[in-house]
Amino acid sequence: EAGVAQSPRYKIIEKRQSVAFWCNPISGHATLYWYQQILGQGPKLLIQFQNNGVVDDSQLPKDRFSAERLKGVDSTLKIQPAKLEDSAVYLCASRGGWGETQYFGPGTRLLVL
């Protein structure tokens, strides 16, 4: 079974630029998550989708971050404009049914200069 795919793996941008990350969850998984992991800390949830609807985006900085999952499969996370403090690893995870385990992708490492 293929795992969660993410791209790109690495991205370097200057502050105030825009960036987008892509995630393809495990086939058939209805729930998709985006997490942010700052160096030295555990991952923190940004947004959760159930199919193509948002379940929880309370921790998403909506003035600069946006995410979508238009067809209930792939998802994109965008930052516009980026700030220095956005430097982090952005992790995508997916989950099958209710009560099932979350599986993570390899992450995208973002460096904002």
Added chain:
Amino acid sequence: DAKTTQPPSMDCAEGRAANLPCNHSTISGNEYVYWYRQIHSQGPQYIIHGLKNNETNEMASLIITEDRKSSTLILPHATLRDTAVYYCIVISTGANNLFFGTGTRLTVIP
């Protein structure tokens, strides 16, 4: 979701068993104990989970105390590839997301 307490770091000799403790004294009856690990530059990897019985899979064993206030993850024969940060997470069935603390940084020493 109940919070967990883990030691910040541990060392283990290669080939020996690694026993990683976790305290979750405020766990409630419908909350599971999950363990993930994160090897450097990778995403978190699911290891094992349990409710109240001990569990074993090809990666590890999970021992949960009878009062469920603490648990231990056991890697029976640690290898250098097991060097990682190990996260103990308590979560109720179907809850939205995983709350990651700072975990335990396990270093397997040759």
